[in-house]
Amino acid sequence: MSIESEIRTTAGVVRGRWENAVAVFRGIPYAEPPFGSRRFGAPVPVQRWDGIRDALEFGPLVPQAGHTGSVMSSVSGRLGDGSADCLTLNVWSPDLGAAGLPVMVWIQGGTYLENNTGNPHCDGATLARSGVVVVSMNYRVGADGFARIAGAPDNRGILDQIAALRWVQDNIVAFGGDPANVTVFGQSAGGACIAALLVMPMAAELFRRAISQSMPGTYFSVRLATAISATITTQLGVQATVGDLASVPPRALTDATDAVIGKMAEFVESWGPMALTPTPFSPVVDGDVLPCAPWRALADGAARDIDLLIGHTRDEYRLYTSRPGGEPTEARMTAAFDHLAPGTDGNALYRTAYPDATPGQRYELLNSDWLFRMPSLHLADAAHAGGGPVRLYELAWSFNSEQGASHCLDFLLIFGTLSPDEVRAHRSAHPNAANEITQVGHHMRTDWVSFATSGKPDWAPYDPQTRTTRVYNAEPTTQPYPEERSRRIWSMHQFDTLDLLHTE
Template sequence: MKIEPEIRTVAGVVRGRRENDVVVFRGIRYAEPPAGARRFGAPVPVQRWDGIRDALKFGPPVPQATHTGSVMSSVSGSVGDGSEDCLTLNVWSPDLGAAGLPVMVWIQGGTYLENNSANPHCDGAGLARSGVVVVSMNYRVGVDGFARIAGAPDNRGILDQIAALRWVQDNIAGFGGDPANVTVFGESAGGACIAALLVMPMAAGLFRRAISQSMPGTYFSERLATAISTTIAAQLGVQATVGDLARFPPRALTDATDAVILKMPEFVDFWGPMALTPTPFSPVADGEVLPRAPWQALADGAARDIDLLIGHTRDEYRLYTSRPGGEPTDARMTAAFDHLTPSTDGSGLYRTAYPDATPGQRFEVLNSDWLFRMPSLHLADAAHAGGGPVWLWELAWSFNSEQGASHALDFLLIFGTLSPDEVRAHRSAHPNAANEITHVSRHMRADWVSFATAGKPGWAPYDPHTRTTRVYNAEPTTQPYPEETSRRIWSAHQFDTLDLLHSE
C-alpha cells in the first residue's frame, strides 16, 4: 500500500502526493475565505484544524471574470461548492527530508484581473527538480483585490501575498525549505507586486531575494485609484464603499469592471496614461500599506539588503498587437504618442529614434518602453543608487515570427512548461526553435535557481556605467544593455506614482 506524505503545519496536518521525483501539496489554505464580513478585509490567518486535510488538488480560483463557481453569484459568499475557499497555496518539494533547500515563491501575473495557480504553465515540478522548494498562491484580484474602497485596506491582493509569505516563514521547513533563504519571483502584475513588496514595511524580513520579470510601471495615487473605483461602482449605481459593494456578488463587480475597461480610453484626459493600458487596477501608493512607488524608495535605500534580479523581454507589447484585432488604429497610435512619451513631440521623438520602423512598430516599441522595459531598467538604476545588489537581463529569443520575444514568454521558459511539440506546431515557428527552446529554458532556469540559492545568477552585477545585461538568445550572452536607443529617450524621465490629471 502506497503511503502518501503528511506534513504538520502550524494550523494542522496536510497530506500530499508523490508525483515521480517531486512531492506536491496543492490547495493548502493559508488564510480564511475572504467572504461575508471578511470579503474586503485584510486576510485573516487560517484557523487550526484537527485531523488530516488532503492537499491533492488546487484550490478554487479567486473571483475573476473567468471563474464559474457559485461564489461568483453569491453575495454572502456562503456557498455549497466551497468556491469561496480561494486563498490557498501549493508546494512542490524535491526532498521533504532535506536540510534547508532554497525556496522560490511564485507570484503570478494577470493584469490584476486574473489569478489562478492551477494554470498548468505555472507548474512548479520542473523548477523543484532543480533543487528548490517552489510555492505558488492564489491572491485576490480585480475589485476584491485592488480597487480603492472606502472602509477597506488598500492593496488587498498584495496583503494576501504577504499572508502567504508569512505562511512560508512558519511552515516551509517541514517541506524541506529554508525560511531564511526565500526568493520571491513573479511576472507582469506579479513582478510589479514584487517591486511593491520590496518597499512595504509589512513585508520586511519575509524574503531574502527578489526576481521581477516584466513589471508594469503603473502605481496609482489615492486620488486616481478613487476616481477609477468610483466609476466602476457607478456602473452599479452605488458608491465605492464596503457597505455598498458588499451588496453585490463578485460577478456583478467583474461585469462592471469589464464595462469600464471597454471605455477606458475615453478617460485619458482625466485618468492620464493608465487609461491606455489593459487594466484599471494597479497597486495604490496609499502612504501606509504601500508608502510610495518603488523607484525613489529603492534609490533612498529601501531593500538594500535584498538581492534583486530584474529584466524584461525584448518585444514586450507584441503579445497585445499580435492578437486578433490588436493592430493599432490611427486613433490609438495618436493617443499613445500624445500621452505616453516623455516629450511633447512623442511621435517625432520615436520617428527620429526609429527611422526604419513603421508607425505600428513604433507604437509597439513605445508601449513596450513605457509600460514594461523602461520601468524595469529604471528600477535597476534605483536599486543600484540605493546600495542594493542588482542584476539585469533581457529575453531576446523567440520561437515564432508573429509574437517575437513577447510578454509572458519568459515565465514559460523558467517553468519549462512550453514544450518543443507546442513550439513546432506554431504556424510561424522558426526552423530550429523546437530544438532551441530546451536549451534556452535550461539556461534561464539554471540562472534563476543559482540566484535563489546564493544570490549569484552567473554574470556581473548591474551598474549605470557598464549596464551589464544577460541577454537570453539561442546562446546567452553578457553585454551592455541592448535597448540603448530607448534608454536614451527615457533617460531623464522619472517614473513615479500616477495621479489624476483632472477631475471629471
C-alpha cells in the same frame, strides 16, 4: 503509482503525494475565505483543523471574470461547491527530508484581473527538480483585490501575498525549505507586486531575494484609484464603500469592471496614461500599506539588503499587437504618442531613434518601453543608487516570427511548461526553435536557481556605467544593455506614482 505523504503545518496536517520525484501539495489554505464580513478586509490567518486535510487538488479560483463557481453570485461566504476556500497555496518539494533548500515563491501575473495557480503553465515541478522548494498562491484580484474602497485597506491582493509569505516563514521547514533563504519571483502584475513588496514595511524580513519579470510601471495615487473605483461602482448604482459593496456579489463587480475596461480610453484626459493600458487596477500608493512608488524608495536605500534580479523581454507589447484586432489604428497611435511618450514630441523621438520602423512598430516599441521595459531598467538604476545588489536581464529569444520575444514567454521558459511539440506546431515557428527551447529554458532556469541559492548568478552586477545585462538568445550572452536607443529616449523621465490629471 503515486505515494502519498503527510506534513504537519501550523494549522493542521496536510496530505500530498509524490509525482515524478517531486512531492506536491495543492490547495493548502493560508487564510480564511475572504467573504461575508471578511470580504474587503485584510486576510485573516486560517483556523486550525482536526484530522488530515487532503492537499491533492488546486484550490478554487478567487472571484474573477470567467469564474463559474457559485461564490460569484453570493456575498455570504462558504457555499456548497467550496469555492469560498480560495486563498490557498501550493508547494512542490524535491526532498521533504532536506535541511534548508532554497525557496522560490511565485507570484503570478494577470493584469490584476486574473489569478489561477492551477494554470498548467505555472506548474512548479520542473523548477523544483532543479533543487528548490517552489510555492505559488492564489491572491485576490480585480475590485476585490485592488480597487480603492472606503473603509477597506488598500492593496488587499498584495496583503494576501504577504499572508502567504508569512505562511512560508512558519511552515516551509517541514517541506525541506529554508525560511531564511526565500526568493519571491513574479511576472507582469506579479513583478510589479514584487517591486511594491520591496518597499512595504509589512513585508520586511519575509524574503531575502526578489526577481521581478516584466513589471508594468503603473502605481496609482489615492485620487486616481478613487476616481476609477467610483466609475466602476457607478455602473451598479452604488458608491465604492464597504457598506454599499457588501451586498454586491462578485460577478456584478467583475461585470461592472469589464464595462469600464471597454471604455477606458475615453477617460485618458482625466485618468492619464493608465487609461491606455489593459486594466483599471494597479497597486495604490496610499502612504500606509504602500508608502511610495518603488523607484523613489529603492533610490533612497529601501531594500538595499535584498538581492534583486530584474528584467524584461525584448518584444514585450507584441503579445497585444499580434492578437486579432490588436493592430493599432491611427487614432490609437496618436493617443499613445500624445499621452505615453516623454517630451513634447514623442513621435519625433521614436522616428529619429528607429528610422526604419513602421508607425505600427514604433507604437509597439513605445508601449513596450513605457509599460514594461523602461520601468524595469529604471528600477535597476534606482536599486543601484540606493546601494542594493542588482542584476539585469533581457529575453531576446523567440520561437515564432509573429510574437517574437513577447510578454509572458519568459515564465514559460523558466517553468519549462511550453513543450517542443507545442513550439513545433506553431504556424510561424522558427526552423530550429523546437530544439532551442529546451536549451534556452535550461539556461534561464539554471540562472534563476543560482540566484535563489546564492544571489550571485554567473554575470556581473548592474551599474549605470557599464549596464551589464544577461541576454538570453539560443545561447546566453553578457553585454551592455541592448535597448540603448530606447534608454536614451527615456533617460530624463522619472517613473513615479500616476495621479489624476483633473476631475471629470
